[in-house]
Amino acid sequence: MHLLLLTLSLLSLSTNAHNITEILSPFPEYSLCNSYLSQTKLDGEINSRETVTVLVLNNAAMSSLAAKHPLSVIKNALSLHILLDYYDGAKLHQISDGTTTSTTLYQTTGNAPGNIGSVNITDLKGGKVGFGSAVPGSALDSFYAKEVKKMPYSISVIEISNPIIAPGILTAPASSANITAMLEKAGCKTFAALLRSTGVEKVFETAADKALTYHALPSYSPFGSLKTTKDPISTLATSGAGKFDLTVSTSGDEVTLKTGVGSSRVASTVTDSPPLCVFTVDSLLLPAELFGKAPSPAPGPAPATSPAPAVSTPTPTPATAPSPVFSPPAPPMESPEGSPSEGPSQSEDSKSDKAAAAVNTPALFKALLTVSASVVVSVFLS
Numbered sequence: 371m372h373l374l375l376l377t378l379s380l381l382s383l384s385t386n387a388h389n390i391t392e393i394l395s396p397f398p399e400y401s402l403c404n405s406y407l408s409q410t411k412l413d414g415e416i417n418s419r420e421t422v423t424v425l426v427l428n429n430a431a432m433s434s435l436a437a438k439h440p441l442s443v444i445k446n447a448l449s450l451h452i453l454l455d456y457y458d459g460a461k462l463h464q465i466s467d468g469t470t471t472s473t474t475l476y477q478t479t480g481n482a483p484g485n486i487g488s489v490n491i492t493d494l495k496g497g498k499v500g501f502g503s504a505v506p507g508s509a510l511d512s513f514y515a516k517e518v519k520k521m522p523y524s525i526s527v528i529e530i531s532n533p534i535i536a537p538g539i540l541t542a543p544a545s546s547a548n549i550t551a552m553l554e555k556a557g558c559k560t561f562a563a564l565l566r567s568t569g570v571e572k573v574f575e576t577a578a579d580k581a582l583t584y585h586a587l588p589s590y591s592p593f594g595s596l597k598t599t600k601d602p603i604s605t606l607a608t609s610g611a612g613k614f615d616l617t618v619s620t621s622g623d624e625v626t627l628k629t630g631v632g633s634s635r636v637a638s639t640v641t642d643s644p645p646l647c648v649f650t651v652d653s654l655l656l657p658a659e660l661f662g663k664a665p666s667p668a669p670g671p672a673p674a675t676s677p678a679p680a681v682s683t684p685t686p687t688p689a690t691a692p693s694p695v696f697s698p699p700a701p702p703m704e705s706p707e708g709s710p711s712e713g714p715s716q717s718e719d720s721k722s723d724k725a726a727a728a729v730n731t732p733a734l735f736k737a738l739l740t741v742s743a744s745v746v747v748s749v750f751l752s
Contacts, residue, residue, distance in 0.1 A: 400428060400529075409441060410644055411590060411591070412449065414597070415475055415594035421523060423452075424451065425530045427533060447533060453473070454478075456526055458520045462499045469490065480639075482536075486505055486536045486538070488504035500513055502534060503535065503536040508536070512530045512532040514528065553640065553648070584657045592639075592647045593636065616629060632656060634653040637652050
């Protein structure tokens, strides 16, 4: 009984993961920061981390950061305020040698050369703790204010006085609308050429909502959001004609998209700059609505009924020789084309093949034309 209770207790702890949105909801002074964490989908990244420290800004400080910058820049700046380690008030005042460097979520994006994605934390004299960019020469112009919430050693939420600004982080270009240029830069040249030659490039740039495709999601969904997704995801191919959705499975940091026909791993992020996110996947996503569900072994055809039983139990006849009126049975002849013994199965197979060919071409075309705020691209097409 004790073992059972312990198991249930551990299960409860493992399923009650932290939720940054719920943690900040009772504090109206952080409502703006909370809102931007949701808009940029950084809340999903925070919630998916086993150990994390969030440096939050009050509404006045957050307003000064967000006032003149697009969402893509705000996301980069906020990523620098998410430390991939645990720091509460006590630990901040017990830093070895009085100073340390902590890696942030921004460092994991691949957009932070050198140590731009790291933060310097220094225990200053007089009980102050300063924060600043880890780039040499950067000022410690943000200070520890107070603890907001802590769940040792899972998540700690700390208010700091001012935004931490790394060199160049606020001048990063906003996301480009030229989707084909981004795909070519990522090595997906064939796919980019297809978008351009079919005119879909213009659809991306001017009316993304007009192209309903299976490789596109109707909302901004970065990698962290995909990792925490439990329900099926609608795509731009979703309509009254069918669901055309995807399901997500995760294993560690690996994300796999399942279609009902097959599955494909999310291989890499081409770009993540709100409101656009582009991924590459290992193989083409084939919707079950067009290609059918994953085939299961079909039962073999029932054995044809042989006339042998009728021969083996003949009706009694006189012992005398057969009447000369009856001629002997004719030798077997070739079945005419389309005969019941062979024709139907061949005909059905032929029809099935033709139907598959009729479906596969437009289906492949539809699966390749990708348009939306979140796009997955088949890397083997490059």
